[in-house]
Amino acid sequence: MKSVFISLFLVCGTAQAAMGPFDVYEQALRNDPVFLGAIKERDAGLENRTIGRAGLLPRLSYNYNKGRNNSEATLPDNRGGSYRDNRNYNSYGSTFTLQQPLFDYEAYANYRKGIAQALFADESFRDKSQALLVRVLSYYTQALFAQDQIDIARAKKKAFEQQFQQNEHLFKQGEGTRTDILEAESRYELATAEEIQALDEQDASLRELGALIGMPSVNITDLAPLNEGFATFTLAPANYDTWHELALTNNPTLASQRQSLEVARYEVERNRAGHLPRVTAYATSRRQESDTGNTYNQRYDTNTIGVEISVPIYAGGGVSASTRQASRAMEQAEYELEGKTRETLIELRRQFSACLSGVSKLKAYQKALVSAEALVVSTKQSILGGERVNLDALNAEQQLYSTRRDLAQARYDYLMAWTKLHYYAGNLRDTDLAKVDEAFGPMAGK
Incomplete structure (x- = not known):
């Protein structure tokens, strides 16, 4: 009884150790340096809203100075002459200043630019x-998929090796040909090359996954395979026009490009403000003692309230040049938005079509697999009856394994198309990955 319990524990532990896509995603949220860097980038970008608003708010400053002065003053005397007075004294001054912009178009443009920059960071x-x-x-x-290719390549090698041994045995008995042996050997070596390539591709993919979750690499046994009974998802909405509208409204890349255009637009306004006046209300409270030689041994307490108007007249043409430069940058942003929109909609249509055609492709490959399996059996029987030759058997085997590979690729392609369709539409969420995750789990017989 105890041994049975231990076996069940090990089986359960193995099943729990396998990670689905959602498990990998949750670990990537905590470990992927690209994503963690994106968090900091967003946090930094959101501060632009506060930075821009600061230019519209009151500014309060305080200035204090205290010094020791050694001064020699030449003063008139009562007899029409003059005399020198050496003065050693302390000077003191402090000033509180409060300023509030009443009209500052550059500050307003910076404020709107800061909002656009914050929204850009959020959408990015x-x-x-x-x-x-x-x-x-x-x-x-x-x-x-690389593992599927490895399994298929090894199955091909086993089948071709058996065929090679059989042909070699028949050749020794004088019933086969040297060509049959070479053909089987050639197919075996090609399968070996395919296995090596698939191993390399798998190693690269596993290392990419490891980089996402903060591990040097991941073992293929750590990943839950795709269920044999995987069925396609219901595509909702079913018409492309709705997906088109979703992408234009929700796609984060397009949304960030629109905010980038807003940033460029208010940069034009900020430069244009160099031609406009500024009006600022201010209030000061100043206390001075012996501030200059003329106020020696005198103290002044002064409170002032007023309005300051600054009117730019000429700045060497720099304002006009900067405005033109910003305008060209804004036009560039407009073209980039248009280009990105076209690119996104093309990809959206491609993935939508892939989802629709993927359903039919999966059904066709599943039927083709059944036919290919029957063809192998039928061909082997025909060879025994003298109706087919060795090459026909090899071709039938090759067709079977190619169909298995194509079916596996079609299943993964469909999952990726469904995921990318939601990504380009801008409504891909972790709940969608959780839905995809349900398609993965322990395979029957494993």
Whole structure:
């Protein structure tokens, strides 16, 4: 009884150790340096809102000075002459100043620019958050597909090795040909090369996953495989026009580009403000004692309230040049937004079509797999009856394994297309990855 309990514990522990895509994503949130850097980038960008607002708020300053003065004054005397008076005295001054902009278009433009910069940082972070979901699933499925290719390549090697031994045996008995042996040997070596390539691809994908979760590498046994009974998802909404509108409204890349355009627009306004006057209300409270030689041994307490108007007249043409430069940058941002919009909509359409065609492709490959398996059996029987030759058997085996590979790739491609469709539409969330995660788990018989 005790041994049975231990076996069950080990089996459960192994099952729990396998990570699905959502488990990898949760670890990536804590360890991926790209995502962690994006958090800091967003936090820094959000401060632009406060920085921009500061230019519209009151500014309070305090100035204090105290010094020791050694002065020699030449003063007139009562007889029409003059005399020298050596003075050694302390001077003192303190000033409180309160300033409030009443009209400062540059400060207003900076304020609106700061808001746009903060929104840009927020949308850019949303884009990188969703991109992390895509990266996790991409590396995850690449590693699993590489494992499928490895398994297929090893199965091919085993089958071709058996065929090689059989052909060699028939050749020794005088019933086969040297060509049959060479053909089987050639197919075996090609399968070996495919296995090596798949191993390299898997190693790269596992290292990418490890980098996301803060580990040197991940073992393929740590990943939950795709269920054999995986079925496609219901695509909602079902029409492309709705996805089109979602992308234009919600796509974070386009949203950040729009905010980048706003930043450029208010940069133009900020430079244009160099031609406009500034009006500032101010209040000062000043206390001075022996501030200058004329106020020796005198103390003044002065309170002032007033309005200051500053009117720029000429700055060497710099204001006009800076405005033109900012205008060209704004036009560049407009073209970049248009280009990014076109690129996003093209990708959106591609992924939408891939989701629709993926359903039909999966059904076709599943039927093709059944047919390929039956063809292998039928071909082997025909060879025994003298109706087929060795090359037909090798071709049937090759077709079977190619169909298995294509079916595996079609399943992963469909999952990626479904995920990227939501990404380009701007509504990819962790709940969507959790839905994809349900398609992964222990395989039957493993």
